[in-house]
Amino acid sequence: xxxxxxxxxxxxxxxxxxxxxxxxxxxxxxxxxxxxxxVGVEQILDSEFEEYEEEDEESLAVGGTxxxxxxxxGKIQRLMEIIIxxxxxxxxSKKKKKKKSKKMSKAENDAAAPAKAEKDKERPPTGAAAAExxxxxxxxxxxxxxxxxxxxxxxxxNAQIEEExxxxxxxxxxxxxxxxxxRRKAFVDYALKCFEEDEWLRYMxxxxxxxxxxxxxxxxxxxxxxxxxxxxxxxxLPRQCEIVIYLIRKLDEIIEFSPxxxxxxxxxxxxxxxxxxxxxxxxxxxxxxxxxxxxERDTIRVDLKNARYVQQLTPLVCCFWAxxxxxxxxxxxxxxxxxxxxxAFEEVGLTITMPLDLDCYCTAIRVLWLGYDHYSDQATxxxxxxxxxxxxxxxxxxxxxxxxxxxxxxxxxEQREGRQQRLEEKRAMIRRIVNPPASAVTADKASKxxxxxxxxxxxxxxxxxxxxxPEPELKPLPHLANPEEIVLQREEEIRKESxxxxxxxxxxxxxxxxxxxxxxxxxxxxxxxxxxxxxxMRRDIYLTTLQLPKELEFVKFWxxxxxxxxxxxxxxxxxxxxxxxxxxxxxxxxxxxxTLKLPDSVMWFEPPMVAHWLADEGIWSTEDVHxxxxxxxxxxxxxxxxxxxxxxxxxxxxxNLPFQSWELKPETGKAAAAAGVSGGVALNITGAIIQLEFLxxxxxxxxxxxxxxxxxxxxxxxxxxxxxxxxxxxKMREAGCDVFPELDAVSYVKGLAQKHQVVSRHxxxxxxxxxxxxxxxxxxxxxxxxxxxxxxxxxxVHGCIAKERSNAILLVTPFRSTVVKCSEVSPEFSDEPxxxxxxxxxxxxxxALHNAGIKSRLAMKNVSFxxxxxxxxxxxxxxxxxxxx
Numbered sequence: 112x113x114x115x116x117x118x119x120x121x122x123x124x125x126x127x128x129x130x131x132x133x134x135x136x137x138x139x140x141x142x143x144x145x146x147x148x149x150v151g152v153e154q155i156l157d158s159e160f161e162e163y164e165e166e167d168e169e170s171l172a173v174g175g176t177x178x179x180x181x182x183x184x185g186k187i188q189r190l191m192e193i194i195i196x197x198x199x200x201x202x203x204s205k206k207k208k209k210k211k212s213k214k215m216s217k218a219e220n221d222a223a224a225p226a227k228a229e230k231d232k233e234r235p236p237t238g239a240a241a242a243e244x245x246x247x248x249x250x251x252x253x254x255x256x257x258x259x260x261x262x263x264x265x266x267x268x269n270a271q272i273e274e275e276x277x278x279x280x281x282x283x284x285x286x287x288x289x290x291x292x293x294r295r296k297a298f299v300d301y302a303l304k305c306f307e308e309d310e311w312l313r314y315m316x317x318x319x320x321x322x323x324x325x326x327x328x329x330x331x332x333x334x335x336x337x338x339x340x341x342x343x344x345x346x347x348l349p350r351q352c353e354i355v356i357y358l359i360r361k362l363d364e365i366i367e368f369s370p371x372x373x374x375x376x377x378x379x380x381x382x383x384x385x386x387x388x389x390x391x392x393x394x395x396x397x398x399x400x401x402x403x404x405x406x407e408r409d410t411i412r413v414d415l416k417n418a419r420y421v422q423q424l425t426p427l428v429c430c431f432w433a434x435x436x437x438x439x440x441x442x443x444x445x446x447x448x449x450x451x452x453x454x455a456f457e458e459v460g461l462t463i464t465m466p467l468d469l470d471c472y473c474t475a476i477r478v479l480w481l482g483y484d485h486y487s488d489q490a491t492x493x494x495x496x497x498x499x500x501x502x503x504x505x506x507x508x509x510x511x512x513x514x515x516x517x518x519x520x521x522x523x524x525e526q527r528e529g530r531q532q533r534l535e536e537k538r539a540m541i542r543r544i545v546n547p548p549a550s551a552v553t554a555d556k557a558s559k560x561x562x563x564x565x566x567x568x569x570x571x572x573x574x575x576x577x578x579x580x581p582e583p584e585l586k587p588l589p590h591l592a593n594p595e596e597i598v599l600q601r602e603e604e605i606r607k608e609s610x611x612x613x614x615x616x617x618x619x620x621x622x623x624x625x626x627x628x629x630x631x632x633x634x635x636x637x638x639x640x641x642x643x644x645x646x647x648m649r650r651d652i653y654l655t656t657l658q659l660p661k662e663l664e665f666v667k668f669w670x671x672x673x674x675x676x677x678x679x680x681x682x683x684x685x686x687x688x689x690x691x692x693x694x695x696x697x698x699x700x701x702x703x704x705x706t707l708k709l710p711d712s713v714m715w716f717e718p719p720m721v722a723h724w725l726a727d728e729g730i731w732s733t734e735d736v737h738x739x740x741x742x743x744x745x746x747x748x749x750x751x752x753x754x755x756x757x758x759x760x761x762x763x764x765x766x767n768l769p770f771q772s773w774e775l776k777p778e779t780g781k782a783a784a785a786a787g788v789s790g791g792v793a794l795n796i797t798g799a800i801i802q803l804e805f806l807x808x809x810x811x812x813x814x815x816x817x818x819x820x821x822x823x824x825x826x827x828x829x830x831x832x833x834x835x836x837x838x839x840x841x842k843m844r845e846a847g848c849d850v851f852p853e854l855d856a857v858s859y860v861k862g863l864a865q866k867h868q869v870v871s872r873h874x875x876x877x878x879x880x881x882x883x884x885x886x887x888x889x890x891x892x893x894x895x896x897x898x899x900x901x902x903x904x905x906x907x908v909h910g911c912i913a914k915e916r917s918n919a920i921l922l923v924t925p926f927r928s929t930v931v932k933c934s935e936v937s938p939e940f941s942d943e944p945x946x947x948x949x950x951x952x953x954x955x956x957x958x959a960l961h962n963a964g965i966k967s968r969l970a971m972k973n974v975s976f977x978x979x980x981x982x983x984x985x986x987x988x989x990x991x992x993x994x995x996x
Contacts (some may be wrong), residue, residue, distance in 0.1 A: 122582075131240030148705055157913075166306040253543065254497040259537050266530070270523070273804065276951060277516050283953035284509040290956075294976040301810070301977065320354065323361035324369075326638055329383050344967070345409070347905070349424050355391045356483065359384060368837050388485040394480070399429070400663050400696055404642050404655075405649045406433050416616035421458050426482040430456040433475035433641060460708030461634060466701050471638070474666060479635040486633070486724050486757065490731060492615050492624045495853055502609045508873040508954070512925060515598065517610065523592035529591055556648065599899075606865070607896065608914035614854035622722045622731035622761050626859050629731065629759040630847050634701075637756045638666040670701055672737050692707045698738040699738055709746045709760070713847040714825045716766045716800050718743075721750045724757035731759060764849045768860045774888040775878060775986070777908055777970075778806060792882040792982050796989060798850060807985060810977040812836045814843070834985055851988045860996050864903050865892040870925050871992045872903060877956040879983035883974045884967035890920060892933070892940045900924055900942075901992060904935065909966035919945065921955060928955045 192766055321328035336351075362384040366377055402409050402420060410491060411420040420431040432454045452471045455462040459480040465471060487493055504511070592600070615625045622629075641662075643656035675694040677683075709715055718741040722731040735753035742748070752758070778791035791808035793815070795915055801819035805812055811833035813868070825846040829839070840851050857865050885907055892902040901923040907913035919930045922942055929952070933941045952958040959971065986992075 123894035135848065185651050194527070196204060202972075209462045210258065247983060250403070254273075255537070255541050259534055263534060273516070273519075276926070278514070279951055280512055280953040281509065283957045284507075284512065287873075287877065287954055287956050288507055288509050290880065291953070291993065294880075294980055295974040298810075298980040310360045320358070323358055324365060326379055326383060329358070329387075333383070333386060336390065340394075344401045345398050345422050345429070348394065348422070348429075350397045351394060352391065352424055352426060353739055355387055357484075359387050359391075359485075362387070362445065385489075392485075393425075395420060396663050397427070399431070399639075400642065400661065402431065403433065403663075405638065406435065406475075406641065406644060421456075428459050428480040429510060430458055430478040430480075431475055432456075434471050434473070436473060436641070436644065459634070460710070461636075462706040462767060464704040466632050466703060467640075469699075473641050475639045475641055477635075477637045477639055479633075481633040481635065484629055484633060484759070487624055487629050487731070487759075490624055491729055491731055491871060492617055492621065495625070495855055496613050496615060498609055498612055498854075502605050502612075504868045506869060508869055508925065511869045515925070518598060522597055525593060528595070535718075600629060602867075602898070610858050612801060614858040618730070618732075620732050620734040622720070622733065624731070625794065625855055626764060627720070627761040628764050628847075628849065629722070631713045631760050632764050633724075634707070634758045636758065637663075638668055638703070638755055640664040640666055668703070668755045669735070671735065672698060672702060672751075672753055674698065699751055700839060701738065702753050703755065704749070704751050705758075706747060706749045706762075711747060711823075712845075713762070714801075714820050715746070715762065715847065718748065719760040719762045721748065721752075722759050722761050731761065762847055765852065765856060765860050767800055767848075767850055768798070768852060768856065768994055769862050770850075770989075770991055770994050771797045771996060772889040772890075773797065773989075773991045773995060774886065775882060775982075776886040776888075777883050778808075782846065791881070792978065794982075794985060794989070796850060801848070803848075805985060806833075807978060807981050808833060809975060810981050811837070812985060814839065814840050817848075820848075836981060836988065840988060852990055852994050856990075856994065860994075862894075864896070864996070865898060866993050867899050867925060870899065870901060870923060871990075872987070873954060873990065874923050875986040877954055878981050878986060879979040879981075880956055880974065881959050881971060882979065882982045883970040884963060886918075888918065889991075890935060891937075892920060893992075894996055895940060896922075901942075903992075905930070907967055909970060913964055913967070921958075923955060926953070928952050928958050931960070 117665075142852055231483055258386070310322075311326070321332040323329065325768040344345075366380050366384070369377075405419055410420040410431065412418050412435075416435055416437070418431075418433045418435055420429075422429040434452075440784040449470075451467045452465040452469065453462065454476055456478050458479060461478055461480075463476065463478070466475075506514075513642075560786040615623055617623045643658055645653040645655040648654050675691065675698060676865055677691055718739075720733060721736045721739055722733055724730075724733050724736055725734075737751045737753070739748065747759075775793045776793055776795075778793050791806050794807070796803050796805075801817060803817055804815040806815040812835075813831055814826060814829045815831065817830070820826070826843070826848060829842055829846075834842075843849065844851070852860075883904055888904040890902045890904050895900050903921055903923070904918040905921040906916065906918045918935065920933045920935065922929050922931045929942075929949070930945045931941055932943045932945045950961060952961070959967070963971065
C-alpha cells in the first residue's frame with residue numbers, strides 16, 4: 112500500500128473511533144439524565160429517536176470520509192516522494208573542520224544519534240534501490256497518464272451504455288406497468304361492483320334503518336332518535352345500542368375504505384359519526400339515571416344494605432352497585448374498625464376498592480365495559496404524521512427511472528466544464544512534478560557554484576546554499592461529487608428527514624398511539640350520587656322529590672399522588688425507613704385500588720400499561736396511575752388510580768417487529784386441489800414471538816395457522832375463515848396481533864432494513880404476478896445491503912429441472928434485477944451476475960418471462976387479477992421487505 116493510502120486509511124479509522132467515542136459519551140449522558148430526572152414512556156421514545164439520528168449521522172460521516180480518499184492524489188504524493196529521494200543533493204565543502212580536542216560524552220552521542228539517523232535517511236539511494244525507485248517513478252507516471260485518459264474514455268462510454276440501458280429499461284417497464292395497471296383497474300371495477308351489490312342487498316332488506324352512505328338519512332334518524340329521549344331505559348337500551356353501533360361501524364368502513372373518498376364527504380361522515388357516539392353515551396347515562404331513580408324496585412337486593420344490577424349487551428356491559436339508604440340512623444363505626452368499600456364485578460373481571468375515608472353513603476358505583484373505542488381516534492397522536500409530497504415518492508418505477516435519468520444528465524451537463532478543468536489540472540500537476548520549473552534548477556546550480564568558493568565568505572554562503580528550495584506545495588483538488596453521489600446524498604437526507612417527521616413527540620405521561628394501541632375494550636368507573644328515591648305513602652301513592660336537571664350527578668374524584676419526602680442518607684436509620692414505608696402506604700391508600708382480569712380476546716405478549724382518558728386534552732395519560740402490578744399466571748393487573756372515569760389498557764404495537772423471516776409460495780396439498788384449478792398463495796411470516804401463515808384465494812384472505820401463542824385463544828375464531836383483507840387486518844389488530852406496520856414504524860423499531868419505497872412497491876407488484884410460479888423468501892443478505900438494493904431468495908416451482916435447483920439470490924435495484932453469484936451460505940456477498948452472458952432485466956417480472964419454464968409461464972399467464980392484486984396488497988400491508996431484520 113502506498114504511504115498516502117496508509118495515512119488515509121489511518122485517518123478514516125481514526126475518525127470512526129472518534130465518532131464511536133462521541134456516541135458512547137452522548138449515550139452515557141442521556142442515561143445519566145434518565146436516572147436523575149425520572150423517565151416517562153415518551154421520554155424514552157424521544158431518547159431512542161435521538162440515538163437513531165446519531166447513528167445515521169455516524170454512518171454518513173464515516174461514509175463521507177471514505178469517499179474523500181483520492182487515489183489520484185495518493186499516487187501524486189508518492190511520485191513526489193520518489194523524485195525528492197532521487198534528486199542529487201548539493202555538493203558538500205571539501206574543507207574539513209578541525210577536530211575537537213575533547214571527545215564527546217556518551218550522553219552527547221545519544222542526543223546526536225537521531226539527527227545523524229535522519230541525515231543518513233535523507234541521503235539519496237544508490238545502486239539497486241535507486242533503480243527500483245526509478246522504475247516506480249516511471250510506472251506511476253504511466254499509471255497517472257493512463258488514468259486520465261481512461262477517465263475521459265469511461266465517461267463517454269458510460270453515457271452511451273446508460274442511454275442504451277435506459278432504452279431497454281423503458282421498454283420493459285412499460286410492459287410491466289401496463290400489465291399491473293390493467294389488473295389494478297379490473298380489481299377496482301370489481302370492488303365497485305361488489306360495493307353496489309352490497310348496497311342493493313341492504314336496500315332490499317327493508318330493515319327500516321338509514322343508509323349509512325347517505326348523510327341526510329343519518330341526520331333524520333338522529334333527529335327522530337332525539338325525540339325519544341324520554342323513553343331511555345335499561346329495557347330499550349339493548350335494541351337502540353345495537354342499531355347505533357351497527358351504523359357507527361358502517362361509518363367507520365366508509366371513512367377508512369370507501370372508494371368514494373372525497374375529503375369533504377369524509378369530513379362530514381366523521382362529524383355525524385361523532386354525534387352518534389355522543390348520543391349513544393347520552394342514552395346510556397339517561398338509562399342509568401332511570402335505573403337509579405328506582406333502586407329498590409329495579410335492582411337486585413343482595414343484602415340489607417347492598418343492591419346490584421347487571422345488563423349484558425353485545426357491545427357493552429353495564430354494572431351497578433348501590434348502598435341503600437336506611438330509614439333509621441345506623442350505629443357509628445369506630446375509626447379503627449372501618450373497612451374500605453370493596454366491590455367485585457365478576458361480569459367484567461373488575462374489582463374496585465375505594466379509599467378508607469370514602470364510605471360511598473348515598474352513592475352508587477357504575478362500571479361500564481365498552482367493547483368499542485370511540486375516543487382514541489380523537490387523540491392528538493392517533494393520526495399518521497403527514498409528509499411533503501416530495502418525501503412520499505408516490506410514483507411508479509418507470510417514472511422514477513426516467514426522472515432520475517434526466518436528473519443525472521442535467522448534473523453531468525452542469526459538471527462538464529468542471530470535470531474538463533480537473534483533467535487539465537491533473538495533467539498540469541504531472542508535468543509540474545516531473546519537469547520542475549527552471550527557477551528551482553537554477554537555484555540548485557547556484558548553490559553548487561557557491562560551495563566551491565573558499566574562505567570565510569564561502570563558508571557563510573554554504574549554510575544558505577545547502578538548504579534546498581522548498582518544493583511546490585501540492586494543493587488538493589476540490590472534490591467534485593459524481594452525479595450519482597449527489598442524488599444518493601439527497602435521497603439519504605430525505606430518508607433521514609422523513610424518519611424525523613414521522614416520529615410523533617408526546618408529553619411526558621402521554622400514551623403515543625402511533626406506538627401503543629388501546630386494546631381489550633374500555634372500562635368506565637363512575638361514582639354517582641343517588642337521585643331522590645320515591646317514598647311509599649301507602650295506597651299506591653309514592654312521593655318523589657323532583658331534582659332538575661334529570662341527569663346523573665357524578666361525584667368528582669381526583670386525588671393526585673404525592674410521594675412523602677425521604678430523609679437524607681446519613682439519617683436513614685431502620686426506624687426512619689419504617690416510618691417512610693408507612694407514609695408511602697398511607698399515601699397510596701388514599702387512592703382507589705383497581706384489579707382487572709385481562710380480557711381473553713387479546714393476545715398479551717407483554718404487560719400492558721394502564722392509561723386514563725383526559726377529555727380536556729384529548730389524550731390517554733398515565734399521570735394518575737400508580738403502583739402497577741402484573742400477575743402473569745392469573746393474567747391480572749392491579750393498579751391505584753387518583754381519578755375515576757375512563758381507563759384503558761395500552762399494548763405495544765410493534766412487539767413482533769422486526770420480522771425474522773418470511774416466505775411467499777403457491778398453495779400446495781389437498782386444500783389447494785379442493786380450492787380449484789387456480790388454487791391460492793401462502794405467506795408465512797416469523798415474527799419476534801409468533802409465526803403466522805396467511806392463505807390468499809382470489810380476493811379473500813384467511814389466517815391459516817398461528818404458532819407461538821398456544822395459551823391464548825384470541826385468534827382461534829379467525830383461523831380458517833376467509834374475508835376481505837381490510838377486515839382481517841382490523842380483527843387482528845383488535846386482538847393485539849398487529850403485523851401490519853404503517854409508514855412510521857421505522858421511527859420506533861430498530862434493526863430494520865429500510866428500502867427504497869418505489870423499488871419495494873414495484874417488487875411487491877411483480878411478486879403478486881409471479882406468486883403462482885415462483886417461491887420468494889427472506890435472505891440474510893438483505894439487511895447488509897443499502898436502501899437501493901433488495902436481496903431475496905427466489906426459486907421456480909414448476910418443472911423437473913427447476914425443482915432440482917437450489918434457491919438463488921436475486922438482487923433488485925431501481926435499474927435492474929439480477930441473480931447474483933452468491934448463496935445463502937456464502938461467506939460474503941457478491942453482486943456479480945451468476946451468468947456473465949445473462950441479459951439485462953429491468954425487473955424480476957421480465958427475468959421470469961425470459962427464464963421460466965413452460966408450466967411456470969402458463970401459471971403466470973393464468974393467474975387471476977383478484978389473486979395477484981390481493982397478494983400484492985397483503986405484501987404491502989405486512990411490508991415484509993422493509994420490516995425484516
